[in-house]
Amino acid sequence: MDNLTLLALDTSTEACSVALLYKGEKTSLDEFAQRTHTQRILPMVDTLLAQSGIGLKQVDALVFGRGPGSFTGVRVGAGIAQGLALGANLPVIPISNLTAMAQAAYEKQGVEKVLSAIDARMNEVYFSQLSAQKVQLDVGEFLDWQLLCPEQVLSPESVVAQLGQLTDGWKTVGTGWSAYPQLTAIAVGRETDIVLPSAQYMLSLAQLKWLQKQTISALEIEPTYLRNEVTWKKLPGRE
Numbered sequence: 001m002d003n004l005t006l007l008a009l010d011t012s013t014e015a016c017s018v019a020l021l022y023k024g025e026k027t028s029l030d031e032f033a034q035r036t037h038t039q040r041i042l043p044m045v046d047t048l049l050a051q052s053g054i055g056l057k058q059v060d061a062l063v064f065g066r067g068p069g070s071f072t073g074v075r076v077g078a079g080i081a082q083g084l085a086l087g088a089n090l091p092v093i094p095i096s097n098l099t100a101m102a103q104a105a106y107e108k109q110g111v112e113k114v115l116s117a118i119d120a121r122m123n124e125v126y127f128s129q130l131s132a133q134k135v136q137l138d139v140g141e142f143l144d145w146q147l148l149c150p151e152q153v154l155s156p157e158s159v160v161a162q163l164g165q166l167t168d169g170w171k172t173v174g175t176g177w178s179a180y181p182q183l184t185a186i187a188v189g190r191e192t193d194i195v196l197p198s199a200q201y202m203l204s205l206a207q208l209k210w211l212q213k214q215t216i217s218a219l220e221i222e223p224t225y226l227r228n229e230v231t232w233k234k235l236p237g238r239e
Contacts, residue, residue, distance in 0.1 A: 006059065063094075067224035074223045099116070142208045
């Protein structure tokens with residue numbers, strides 16, 4: 001796996017991040033760039049590649065945060081990823097932002113049961129409940145995440161109802177838990193310091209997908225909004 005080179009980027013939330021896996025080492029850049037993603041993301045990509053002394057065409061695959069997140073941020077990330085991948089003829093690996101935060105909780109704190117929620121505004125959150133599982137491949141063991149429910153956009157009340165009585169061991173990640181009192185109550189004693197997704201935690205997830213041959217072409221990129229009934233009306237050229 002030391003010969004695999006992956007470039008990851010994410011603009012789906014207030015965070016703006018890029019990360020590189022090169023010669024078995026990970027490097028990353030993270031900024032809080034609310035409303036300036038379009039100005040910051042490409043210079044950050046250029047900086048990271050230059051620091052490692054490689055060009056985009058030496059990358060094996062492009063990884064991007066497919067959402068959910070802010071409508072504009074998800075669109076920006078998908079568009080940038082598509083442009084870069086088309087220009088360099090790279091395969092693409094989409095990664096869920098909710099799962100990326102779960103991976104961060106595992107890598108930083110060893111957490112294997114994660115409640116992930118991003119504030120979706122309008123009294124809703126993007127939500128998933130994930131459990132870590134080990135995947136054994138010829139080249140070694142990897143961590144993957146099982147979705148215990150589909151990624152959803154829910155009201156705080158619906159999240160509370162869906163979770164019912166939680167057992168021990170669950171931890172929370174994301175901005176959703178502090179945004180609404182009902183969810184803050186659930187998070188008490190379960191908090192982590194992971195509030196926003198970062199591209200660096202998408203790299204491990206992308207390694208597994210690469211080995212499982214789960215890549216797509218740039219033309220197959222589809223952002224994950226979850227609020228399809230809202231965003232569909234806003235896409236250009238659609239009535």
